[in-house]
Amino acid sequence: DTGVSQNPRHKITKRGQNVTFRCDPISEHNRLYWYRQTLGQGPEFLTYFQNEAQLEKSRLLSDRFSAERPKGSFSTLEIQRTEQGDSAMYLCASSRGTRLNEQYFGPGTRLTVT
């Protein structure tokens, strides 16, 4: 069990650029979640995958955001035409499909849009 990993850990980009983040879940976990955390706040749910199917998207996920999980393994979160308001920590979590469904979090990707 190597834990959830996220890359890159930090990303600085200029407004208007596209960015892509990657999340590698714990290998046997079939559920994968993306959350966004702004400074001093709790994480907010963005989207959720069960295997390769994206089952829910928050209204926070505007049409500039897209997430994929090809083959039910790693996931990518892309933000197009970044805005300063997109600056945040993007957290990924994974879990088994059990009733407890304990979520294990990755270290996050901190995005700064200048």
Place this chain on the structure above:
Amino acid sequence: AQTVTQSQPEMSVQEAETVTLSCTYDTSESDYYLFWYKQPPSRQMILVIRQEAYKQQNATENRFSVNFQKAAKSFSLKISDSQLGDAAMYFCAYRSNAGGTSYGKLTFGQGTILTVHP
């Protein structure tokens, strides 16, 4: 929609003392989990303790225990014998056990920063 409220932005405690962090939540559901997560500075979030709503007995994990008051929709975390390593941001979180596509997403409170003084 469910909401989680942590009314204490910051708390402090002396090493070896006891501190209680507060959390209230709002839901119309009867089947759910409540969690406390710890997020140390610049480190990833880890689960501290969990409570299933159907279980009346309060959960305990070593120095961490909860006071779960289902009718009052209150879920506080007590940390006994506080240690310097307990310093972190603590988040209360709610998760519905209802079926459907929303299964599993966590709703977090705003967090409480805990400082431990030596």
